[in-house]
Amino acid sequence: MSTALWHPQAHMPTTLKERLVIASAQGVWLTTEDGQRLLDLPAGLWYANIGHGRERVAQAAARQLTTLETYHLFGIHANRPALDLAERLRALVPVRDASIIFTSGGSDSIDAACKLARRYWQQLARPTKTIVLSRDGGYHGLHGFGTSIAGLDFNRAGYGTDSLIPETARIPLMDLAGTRAEIERIGPDNIAALVAEPVVGTGGVHPPSDGYLAGLQALCREFGILLIADEVVTGFGRTGEWFAGHRWGIEPDLMTMAKGLTSGYLPLGAVAVSDRVAEPFMAGDDAPIFRHGITYAGHATACAVAMENLDIIEDENLVERVGTLEPVLAAAFGALTASPLVQEVRSVGLMAGVQLLPDVAADDVIRGCRQRGVLTRLLAANTLHVCPPFVITPDEIRFAADVMADALAERYAA
Incomplete structure (x- = not known):
């Protein structure tokens, strides 16, 4: 073969x-x-x-491809499907007044979220807040950050160091007391964000215990750590609510999405960014640029397919x-x-x-x-x-x- x-x-x-x-x-x-x-x-x-x-999805893609296959979003540029999908996601996600960063998939979304979390604290003159926490058994894709924060040790092995990006650490899977102890050991002034799947997926499908996710959110708020909910798997209905955040009553600072966003018909991912995290980059002539972006972020045809996918989920x-x-x-x-x-x-x-x-x-x-x-x-x-x-x-x-x-x-x- x-x-x-x-x-x-x-x-x-x-x-x-x-x-x-x-x-x-x-x-x-x-x-x-x-x-x-x-x-x-x-x-x-x-x-x-x-x-x-789904024929409906194929037809939506064909209509967009013959109108405008895509145009990039860098700088002042936009395309209508990306603008419309961003507004629709803002109305759906359990993230306050979300701004949407588009990506090409889940691993891209994790990289963007982790970079933005670190950049946010640098902008707020908190330069020591660089470490990204993740849970034992967690999976967050296999880009640079995803590999580095993997809670499955075999996904970090073989590259010469324990973590491609050194400022990472693991916390226990379902242990709030152990998580508090690890945060205190590392020092909250050194921690930028904590990334968690509401339901651990690749790690073996582990739903959260009662009160766990709310407790994790409370710890993040107590210690001034951004909570990144990885809803790449759980998003768009998999747990019986639009998002797992709705089912378990959490409101993360950032949330990653992909997979069910288009049901796999075209590659597309996104990060929902709360107003708190977005605000330093949105207001004032002296606002900094978040120096991140990929060519196909907000690909017009992928966004049109996502809109049709969401229509089907709602219609049926x-x-x-x-x-x-x-x-x-x-x-x-x-x-x-x-x-x-x-x-x-x-x-x-x-x-x-x-x-x-x-x-x-x-x-x-x-x-x-x-x-x-x-x-x-x-x-x-x-x-x-x-x-x-x-x-x-x-x-x-x-x-x-x-x-x-x-x-x-x-x-x-x-």
Whole structure:
């Protein structure tokens, strides 16, 4: 098999033996080049919220492409889809009077948010506030900052230092007392921001305990630390609210978005910046320039696709649908705890992690699911990924769980 394509996050010798080429998709179903039909249990990489193959989205992209494919946003320039989408996001996000920085995806958004957090404190003449905290088990993409703040140690390993950007540190995953102790050890005058996923995703799907996120926000406010909520996975309905911040009652200083913003139809990300953080850069002739930007930030066609995606979510009441399907998914996959190979099942909204015992060969279970018509993948801590598109039916949820149960039983019998 050809080595022309180097896959991301892949053990290439294995990939070259088992490459799975997806040829087409519709709704929650994928079709491979060799004709196999697979239920897309991970929604791609957490992104296919409205499902695959939407003609409305293709038509929206075509209309924009034949009008203005894009024009950059640097300096005084703008395009209408970017302006309209920024206003729409301001009205949706749980961030006060948000200004929107557009990016090309989640990793871009994390880099922009972390840079802005540091730049903000420099502008306020607080030069020692440079350290960015993140949680054990957290995942925030793989750009410079994302790699440096990774709470999954293997994503930081192999580059010659513990962190590409040295001013980073980890805090415990769900431990407010331990977080307070670490903040006090480092010194709040040295900390710029704390980045947290409301629901840990790649780290194994860990929903927050009761009161945890509110407590984390309170600590940030007590110590003068900017809270960056990473809603790249949870945003746009995944937890049964438009954003996890709504579900758990937090109002971050900055919030990162991507994935569900376009449901994967085109690459686009964003950072919602609160008025508090934006204000020093917005007012007065002597306001500084935030020297950050990427060529395709606010790409006109990507923004038009995002607008159509949001229209579909609203027209079809898909956020409410997630709330309706949440107990169906919890019951179907929760039943897998009956398997002697399963350590725990964690779920919230339309996302779950089926954690296998440490010595279970998860790849064998994944292959067993694939042979039976369900595609899943491995997350951290030997956890199987469950995060279907919002258009999945209750019967399809139960089918996917039954397939996983059969694959587990086959593995146990072996």
